Amino acid sequence: MKLVIIEPLGVEQEKLLKMAEETLGNSLEIVYYDNRTTDTQTLIERGKDADIIAVSNLPLNKEVIEGCKNLKMLAVAFTGVDHIAMDACRERNIVVSNCAGYSNAAVSDLVFGLLISLYRNIIPCNEVVRKAGTKDGLVGFELEGKKFGVVGTGAIGSRVASIAKAFGCEVYAYSRTVKEIEGVNFVDLDTLLSTCDVVSLHVPLNNATKGLINSEKLSLMKKNSVLINTARGPVVDSQALADALNQGKIAGACVDVFEVEPPVDEDHPLLSAKNLIATPHIAFATKEALVKRAVIVFDNVKAFLAGKPQNVMK
Structure with a gap:
């Protein structure tokens, strides 16, 4: 196995x-590539003899999947699999396992890092203080009490x-599945958008969520x-x-x-929009x-080799 x-x-x-x-021992040959490529033929060349491919967010299209003749499993080092030709994997009964959960803390941290940077004008404050400036025009907002x-x-x-509750926010949520979360008010999407001061998106990409936030939905949001x-x-x-x-x-x-x-084209409409922080x-x-x-990737491979695949995406 490779x-x-x-x-x-x-x-x-x-x-x-x-x-x-440490996880897999000598149970299979491992080949490692230290650079990314999106070239289809190069990816096929890399994976043509592989039984298992580990991939992060590199797009693997149908041609790549079909060109990797021995492929039996994809160990996707990512939560979403919208960059994988899943239909081609299903046709060939290729097991696709993801790494849900690894970035829960990381993503949540960035949500509040971005929000506080915007609320407290941290980026312009950093710039102005280096130019012998003051806080004039840069007084921001706090999270406590916000919806x-x-x-x-x-x-x-x-x-x-x-985390929003810990900041003293009044928390609302919209989800296909309503959960019992203490201190969280579940409402429909339009109510959430028209009520909240901050709206944070945490849905997967699928047919139902593509374009979920469009001009109509944005028009429901408050000016602040x-x-x-x-x-x-x-x-x-x-x-x-x-x-x-x-x-x-x-x-x-x-x-x-x-x-x-990324890299995103310089003329992308969001990069010239007002009051936007992009990462x-x-x-x-x-x-x-x-x-x-990485731990989850190799655990997924180990489980597959043992005939008990886990974190399988359908």
Whole structure:
């Protein structure tokens, strides 16, 4: 059996391979690639003899999946699998296991890092103090007492809700599945959008959530409200969000995800929008989270080899 780690997983190579050895022993050959490529033929060449491929957020299209003739399992070092040609995997009965849970703390941390940066004008404050300036025009807001909305109450959304409560926020939530979470008011999406000062998105990307936040939904939000997207880029209509910001329909936005993986084109509408903080899809990427992720990857491979696959995506 052969495992191909088809792209770097964010952990130093020596440490990563040691982790693999500790979990998997000598049960299979391991090949590691220390650089990313999106070239289809190169990816097929890398994976053509692999029984198992470990991949992070590198897109694997149908042609790549079909070109890897021996492939039996994909160990996806990510929570979402929208970058994987899942239909092709189903056709060939390839097991796809993900790494749900590794970035719960990391993503939640960034939500509040972004929000506080926006609320307290941290970026412009840093710039002005280096130019012998003062706080004039930079007095911000505090979180206590704000109405905080969470769209999607999976593991990350639920953690964000708990942190928002700790800040003294009044927390609202919208989710397909209503849960009993103490101190969280479950409402419909339109009520959440029209009520909350902060709206944080935590839904997967699928047919139901693509374009979920469009111009119609943005028009429901309050003029002083802030939208945070650390979920998936296509959940939000970027042009509609840029228009809402530039026209003052909402007060600000924090965006970690776009329709494509960074680098993002300089002319992307959000990059010139007012009152927006953007980060390059880094929410999941902390030193601790990437180690947790690698642990899950190799545990998933071990479970597959034992005939008991886990964290399987359908």
